[in-house]
Amino acid sequence: MDMNQYLSMFIDESNDHLQSLNESMMGLEANPEDISIVQVIFRSAHTLKGMAATMGFEDLASLTHQMENVLDLVRNNKLRMQDFIFDTLFKSLDALESMVEDITGGGEGKADVSSIVSSLQAIVRGEIPVAGGEAASVSGPAAQAVETPIHLDEFQFSVLEQSIQEGHQVLYVDVTIRKDCQLKAVRAYMVFDLLERSGEVVKSFPSVQDIEQEKFDQSFSLYYITQKSADQIQAMILNLSEIDKVSAVALDQDSLQQLGQETAAASEVAATTTEAPAAAAPAASAAKPLPTKEEGNKPAAHKTGGAPSRTIRVDIERLDVLMNLFSELLIDRVRLEQLASEVQNGDLTETVEHMGRVSGDLQNIVMKLRMVPVDTVFNRFPRMIRDLAKSLDKKVDLIITGAETELDRTVIDEIGDPLVHLLRNAVDHGIESIADRVAAGKPETGTVYLRAFHSGNHVFIEIEEDGTGIYPEKVLKSAVKKGVITQEQAASMSDDEAFQLLFAPGFSTAEVISDVSGRGVGLDVVKSKISSLGGNVTIYSAPGKGTNFSVQLPLTLSIIAAMLIRLGSEKYAIPLTSIVETGIVKQSQIRTIHGNKMVEFRDSHIPLVSLSRLFSVPDYDESTEEETEIVVVRKGERLVALAVQDFIGQNEVVIKNLGKYLPDVQGISGATILGDGQVALIIDPNAFIK
CATH class of the missing domain: 1.20.120.160 (HPT domain)
Structure with missing residues (x-):
């Protein structure tokens, strides 16, 4: 095969x-x-x-x-x-x-x-x-695996007893299948089929259902009523292929009576186990576990009640193809809407509107198909934290909430490594040793919280610990020592700015290089990876109490809502998630500070960036106009105003990458095809804010 x-x-x-x-x-x-x-x-x-x-x-x-x-x-x-x-x-x-x-x-x-x-x-x-x-x-x-016969209820016991009185043979049969047998359930079925032709199986262990589903090791036991002798039954079963050994023992009235006393004792043990598990452990261990109600029902809690599976596995590449095909459909829909508005035909307009509603529903379903719970990333972390805490001789509890929160698969694929860095950092740098925690009046066991939740068009993942916290002065001292900043810069830095130094390339506060951390590789990689996904990381820390790393991520990277703008003959798209507001400024309101253009915005001054100059647009210059439209975009807490010529309107656009032939263009994250077939570049607001 x-x-x-x-x-x-x-x-x-x-x-x-x-x-x-x-x-x-x-x-x-x-x-x-x-x-x-x-x-x-x-x-x-x-x-x-x-x-x-x-x-x-x-x-x-x-x-x-x-x-x-x-x-x-x-x-x-x-x-x-x-x-x-x-x-x-x-x-x-x-x-x-x-x-x-x-x-x-x-x-x-x-x-x-x-x-x-x-x-x-x-x-x-x-x-x-x-x-x-x-x-x-x-x-x-x-050390001693003492086995007693299968537990029988009163009815089964009376059936066996009556069979012996009527002259039938009652056998206790134990069958062991060869270890190299690949289809044990089939082999077991053949044994049962053979036995049922010559008699009746009263009870088996494991149960017939478990044996059919291969939920047994190499052997199974059963009580059997027949007219044939034990030797005959033994020979019949051994004639089947892949049977290792068979034991068939004939029971008489005395042995059956003794069996009844033993199984009654086993029932008492099973009953007392539910009341006092610890005390009953030695007694219960003397008997092979029987399919009693207490134990038989427990595994059912881990099943889905026998309901058929409602999920199928789909190759990721097929989902990508589906997404690309839908992207083309979305472009054609926008084109049809534009043509319908030009032709002004009622039937055409009505049909296009209906198509728009249907394709909108289809878009939601396609997007949901690509959404994956963050649990697929989170579920590997408890084991990692356990091993890490053990190697560092610390006690750590990992508490996960919001694991059902969904993210686009493209984001899920990329977010695993940054989260590993942040969690290892939390356990190694954040959580103190047991002695230090006790000295600080904290419980011996440190706690790391891993949370995920939706907020608008973003998903937030937070990693918080109740450890030592970050001391800004220690960070600044280390940064000066490593030459990341000067002493003068350190003196004028706020606590938040000091925290941001943790993301500087090659920076580490670890005093000793270990297998876990301290080589200056980690947080800078985390920052660059999350930024490349269109997200950002924020640090909140209270010295002595703990630290919170908050990661903000876009919900999806495939279809986004964007504001379309015009610069001369060129069109651009700005993601709506980055836009704070739009407005108009007069030339008289523009200030020049240290050679940089600034505009007043909500009681503060923010930089004004000319997109036409940045992208060398030949047929537009905003400085010749009295009034200029602006788009205020945000990255974290920082704002910048982008000068544009006209607003075209909001639209859902499909992100297409620029391909490997085009180098990374500063300020451009991709492109999209508009309804009229024209290509519009998608602006990356993060590139303008440093």
Whole structure:
């Protein structure tokens, strides 16, 4: 079978399962006694193993199988989770991620994981290192896997008892499927089909539904009523292919009576577990977990109630093609609206108006298709913060809010790395050591908040911590020392201006270079990346109390609302999100200060920039006119006035890049095609404000 056609599906599914494993492991670390989480982890690992084995990635399947062995002991209450086990499982997940990355890059997914496998095998044997570094053997449940028969209710028990009295054979059958079997559910179905031809299966563990969905390891057990002997049944099952071993034991009246007492005791244990989980753990661990109501219902909380999936995977390139086609439709719509207004035909105007409404709805749907929850970026951060805090010997809680907030996919793709820099910065520079926090009267555990929320046509992402805060004098001292500013400049700087120095290239306040930070690479990259996306970063900090980095991002980078303006024979578009207001100034109101033209705006003076001179427009010069139209644009807290000739009006424009043949033009972020087929350049207001 050619597996290449399934490779992309395997990679997508594997990444989903790995992300789910990471999230569930984080949840289990916070609540180690919750067996329902272990069940979810086990199912994900089991599915991943099956997929890897089917695709022929043996190393990946082998490592996942070793993880399964550990998780199986935990979910059967034969092993208690400890720090060493968590660390080993997290290392296993990292190894699995690197294998999947290798497969994504065209490799075979091979890696040297012998040390991790050794650790996992040691855990299964009950050898877990203690604080002194020696291996301690785990006594009791982990060392001895004592199994009792499947739990039967009163009705099932009476059916078996009556069958023995009537002369039927009652068998306890345990079937183990070979480890290299790739379709276990099919093999199990063949066993059940064979048995049901010669008798009746009363109860199985796992349940028939779980076995059909491959939610079992290599073996399953069942109670069976038949006229055939145990040896005959054993031989029949062994005749099936890919069966490793079969155990069939005939039960008599005495053994069934003893079984009834044992299963009754197991029921009592299950009942008391709900009242006192900690006290009941040793007793419960003696029995194989039974499909009782308490446990059987827990995994259901992690399902969607069996409803069919309402989502499909769509290749990103197809969405890009759809966006480009819609862009052409939008250009034609504007052209039709212009022609309809010139022709003045009622039917044509009515049809064009209807087309405008329909294409407007279509535009909303196309835009929503491209919108992705920021959760796709946020979900990798809890694990990163956990590992980082551990390496720095700090205690840190990450609290995420607004993960459902949606952003355009093009923005999502670019925002991950800047957020990684900011979060690492918050944990390394912001959160103090445990001793320092206690000395300052703070709780041992520092808190990092990661928030996302909508505001107008922007999305804000905030990273806030309750750490040491930023001391402006320390920043200025470091900046002077590194030659970023002079002593005179430092003396005249405000606190906000001092904070902005953190974004200077090569600047760092870290006194020691570490693996985490201190090389002067990070915040300048963050600033330039976010600026290239049309956003900006603002810092708010209170010394001793904490710091807040607020990132403002545009909702989308594909279709924007813009103000169209005219300069002589040329047309330009200015994004509405950057415009504060429009107005008219007289030549007499323009001041020249230090050689720069300024105009008065709301009790302050702001620079006036001549677009016609900047872009060398040959047939327009605003200095010859008595009055000049201006557009006031904003970047952060700074304003500038752009001098224009005429306002054409507002319009939704499709952003097209200038292509690789044109160099980066100062002040231009792209171009758009207007209804009359003319190209209008899109002005980048950020370029005029420094």
